[in-house]
Amino acid sequence: MAPETNPGPVQSLTLGKALNLGLRTAMERDPKVIVMGEDVGRLGGVFRITDGLQKDFGEHRVLDTPLAESGIIGTAVGLAVRGFRPVCEIQFDGFIFPGFDQIVSQVAKLHARTHGRVRVPLVIRVPFGGGIGAVEHHSESPESYFAHTAGLKVVSCSNAVDAYWMIQQAIQSDDPVLFFEPKRYYHSGFMKSEVDTSATPDPLFAARVVRRGSTATLVAYGPSVKVALDAATAAEEDGHSLEVIDLRALSPLDLDPVFESVRRTGHLIVVSEAPSESSLTSEIAARVQQECFYSLQAPVLRVTGFDTPYPPAKLEEHFLPDLDRVLDAVDRSLAW
C-alpha cells in the first residue's frame, strides 16, 4: 500500500510529502478516517497533498466532492455525527468563507449545544499564506477568524516533521481542528527534513522554542517561522541573539514559553502574514503585556501583513513580512 517499498522509519520528506504520509498513516490506523474535498481524489489535490490516497483507500474514503465549501463542511459534520473522522481539504484559504457558517454555527458549537454528547472530530485543512504569485483569494491568512471562535482549535505547522505528526494528532483529536498549512513551502527542497516515523512527537497544542537566544524574542507560526529564523541568523552578524518560538498551536495558544522567553529578553516581536487589526498578533501582544508587564523593555511590536486586501502578486513581496522588516522591528525594539 505504501508508495515506496519498506522505506524504513526515517524518510527525507518535503512538507507536502510529510502531510501525505501523515494522512496515509492516519487512514491506515483508523478506518473511520475519510478525506474529502475538491479534486482530492483522482487528481490528488491541486497541491498533490492527497496524492495516491484514493487509489489505495477507495472512493468511499477519499471523496471527490461537489464544488461547494459549505457542502464539504456541512456534510462532514453529519459524517462526524455518524462516527466518521472526516479530513476536509479547503482548496485555498480564500475559499473557506462559503463554509464559514457551517464552521462557526455547527462545527464549533455542536459539542457544547449537546452537553458534550456529540463530538465533531473534524479536521479542516487549509493551505494558507502568500508568496506563490497567485491571483486574488489564493494567498490569504484567515486563521484569526477561527481562533476567535469558541469551540474550534487551530494549529499551523511550519516544517515537515511537524506536518507529519501534527496532521495525525489533529485527526486523533476529538475536537474540530483548523489545520493551516504553509502552502508556499509544500514542495520546497530546502524545507526537506528527516522525518523519523518511529519518534515520539511533541503534544499538538504546544509551542516550541526553535532557536535559543537572549537579546529579543521572535514569535511566529506557519510560513513566518522561516522568516523569523532567517532574521535570527542575520541578526547574529550584528551581535544580536534572537530567540525564535514557533507557536504551532493558535487556539488554544500555548504562551507559557513566550512569557518565559520575554521575561528573559524583555523584547518581543510577533511575526505573521495576517493583517494586524484584531488578530492573533493583537491577542499575543495583549496577553504578554498582562503577564510580563514589568519584564518588558519595549512595547510588543508586530510585523504583519497590512490591513488591506491581499495585494496583486507583483506587490506581495512588500506586503509579506520579510527578513528586513523583522530586523527593522528588532532594531526599533532594542533602541526603545
Added chain:
Amino acid sequence: MSSPEQWTHPEPREGPAATAAAPTPEQVIAGLRATSEGGPELVQLLTPEGERVPNPEFDPFVADITPAALRALYRDMVLVRRADREGNALQRQGQLGIWVPLLGQEAAQIGAGRALRDTDMVFPSYREHGVAWCRGIDPKDVLGIFRGTDHGSWDSVAKRFHPYTIVIGNQVLNAAGYAMGQRFEGKVGGDDGEATMVFFGDGATSQGDVHEGFVWAAVYDAPLVFFCQNNQWAISEPTERQSRLPLYQRARGYGFPGIRVDGNDVLATLAVARWALAECRHGNGPVLIEAFTYRMDAHTTTDDPTRYRHSDELEAWKLKDPIERVRVNLVRHGDADQDFFDSVQAEADELARDLREFCFAMPQPPVGQIFDHVYAEPSPFVSAQRAEFLAYHDDFAGGDH
C-alpha cells in the same frame, strides 16, 4: 389558462427559453394560485371533511392503519397541539423567553414522525416539537431552549433526533452527510435499511445549504428524505417570494423524485413519508416531500402576523384543520365514541399541567455551565477563564448578586 409548468418548463419548439420564461400576468396569477391551493398533484387521503379518498399508489402504505391506529394518530396530534398551546401560554405569562408554535402543522409532523423507525435518524429545524414527540422526547426536554436554560436537553444520539438547528438550512447539509455515512456503512439496500429525514421550511428552500444538500444527497445516492413543511409563510414572506414554481418540483432539477402531500392530512403524510423512507432504505434516495400546510399561529411569539396576512386566509385554513378531519372520520365510521375524545382531552390537559408545573420549577442554571463542554479535550485558556470568573462570582455568595 396556462399552468405554471408551461413557463417554468418550456416545451421544445415553443420558442426561445427566454421568451417562454417571461410569464404573463395571467400566468403569474395561475402559478400563485397553484401554489396556494396545493394544485392537482397534491396527495390527499382524508379530505378536510374527513372523507377517505382512495389512492391506489399510496393506500398500501397505510393499509395497516386500523381504527385503533388512527385513534393513536389523533391522540398524538391532540397532545402535541395541547403542549404547543401551553408553550405559547407560558411565553405570554413570562415563563418562556420565546415560543415557536407548530399550530396547524400537527398532521405534517405526526405523519412524518410516525413513519420513522427507531433506526432512522432525524435532523429537525426548530419547530418540530411534534416530530420530537414521535421520537419519544418529552416536551419538557424542549422547554429549556425557550426558557433559556440550555439548547435542548434530549440525548440526540440515543433518540436519533439531532438538536434543533436555528440557522436556517444548516441541518440539511448535516443530514446529507449523515445519510452518506449510512450508505458508506452499507446500511442501505433492503427492507431493513436505514434512512435519514431532515425537516426544513419553505423559506429555507432559498438557502444555499439546502441546494447544496440536494446536490450532495443526489450525487452520493444518500438515503435522505427532505421533508419540507411549506407552511406558506417565512415570517412575513409568502412562498411566492421563495419560488416561481411549486417547491416539490425543484427535485426534478436535482435528479430525484419530488412529491407534494396534503400536510394537514396525517394519513396522506404518513403514507407518503413511509413510501419515501422505503425508497431510501432500498437505495433509491433521496426524495423530496413538500408537505403543504399552514402556519396557523405566528412565526414565533415575537411575531405579529396581522401586519402581513389577511384574516380570511387564516379562516380558510381553519376549515382544513388537521385534527378535525380525523375526528370527523372516526365519528362518521363509529370508530371512536365520546369517551375516547374525552379521555384524550383529559390526557392532554394533564400533559399541559405537568409541563406547566415543570416549567415553573425549572432551576436557574449554574453559572459554571457557561464554560461546560466547549471542547471535548478542555482548553487551558477556557479552564483558566472559568476558574477566574467562578472565584469572582463566589465573592458575591450570600450577597444580593
